[in-house]
Amino acid sequence: MTHETLQEIVCSLGYPAAGNPTQYVMEKCFEAAGCDWRCLTLEVEPNDFAAALHGAKALGFLGAAIAAPFLQQAVALVDEKTPVVEIGGLANCVAIRRGKLHGENTEAAAVAAVLSDVQDKRIVIAGADGRGRAIAAQLATLKPQKMTIFAAADEPGQSLAIRLHEEYEIETTYELAEKPLPLVDVDIVIQTGDDNSALLFDLTTLTKQMTVVDLAITPRDELGQAVQEREATLHDGLTIAAHLHAINYHIWTGGEADVVMIRETLEEYLGV
Incomplete structure (x- = not known):
């Protein structure tokens, strides 16, 4: 952060973006932690994903959740990736640190x-x-x-x-x-x-x-x-998704999120 009045920002990149719960879940996590961060849902045309991810870095975002159809493409764009990302060929979470894109598979x-x-x-x-x-x-x-x-x-x-x-x-x-x-x-x-x-x-x-x-x-x-x-x-899949969001939150903020609260938030958002 360059100034104390600026908010830290993370985002979710996907196409289509409608129906993705990441922003809703993260905003709940930020609120629970008293954390003055924001999460944005951004719909990206398939041909524009590389520009969007590098744009997030240029804008000073601290991370991005990667949704379909960009999970494979993200692997080729990150500067560093874990062995799990390399073997799986999918990166669903990117942390932006010191000008570099770090790819993770948090699922x-x-x-x-x-x-x-x-x-x-x-x-x-x-x-x-x-x-x-x-x-x-x-x-x-x-x-x-x-x-x-x-x-x-x-x-x-x-x-x-x-x-x-x-x-x-x-x-x-x-x-x-x-x-x-x-x-x-x-x-x-x-x-x-x-x-x-x-x-x-x-x-x-x-x-x-x-x-x-x-x-x-x-x-x-x-x-x-x-x-x-x-x-x-x-x-079940909701349990895995709740832990996934908690891990993303930790990667981006360094804090711990309440997995039970996240699952309840997912159930509310998805209507299940």
Whole structure:
């Protein structure tokens, strides 16, 4: 900040921008903390994203939440990125520090935060798209016992399993999911697709001892019912989103946000 009367600003960049809850959530966080910051929602034409991100830096913004369709493009534009961003190929949060753009994948960090302790756990990553790759890389740093990649196509699933084994020295396997695969000797399963994605694992093989993470914001009725019937543990997409926003807030401000308050704010905004 160049003058005490100026507000610090972060923004959300997306196209279309309507319906994105970032500004609403961040303003609630700033208000709760007594923090005189602002968050702006900015709709950016696809061909103008690079100019918009560099413009945010030129205007002295301290960060940007990156929304679709710019998650991949952001990776090429940041000056520094984490290994998780590099492996996943997606950056959903940018911090602007000392004139440089720092790319983060805070969705992967949110999954790790929700699961808390995955050391010596057997994990299935159901999906090898960018989200799945990023989450797999994030969790691999925490030294699980084994990580299995379920994917609907050989690539990038197979190469992801090989890379995780080589770079993180953990046991990895890959299985082609031409139909939903059974969960055998699994502690945690993470469904990485969006609301419309097919499940890659057989719901009838869930057990009480398993923890399921579903990134979909809209609850999947069939998954929720199977989890309830088998008394498994479910972390839904709103839980992950709440932690994601809390991590973004921390990256930008250095402060801690109330995850419960953020979830309630998301539920209010999204009407779920």
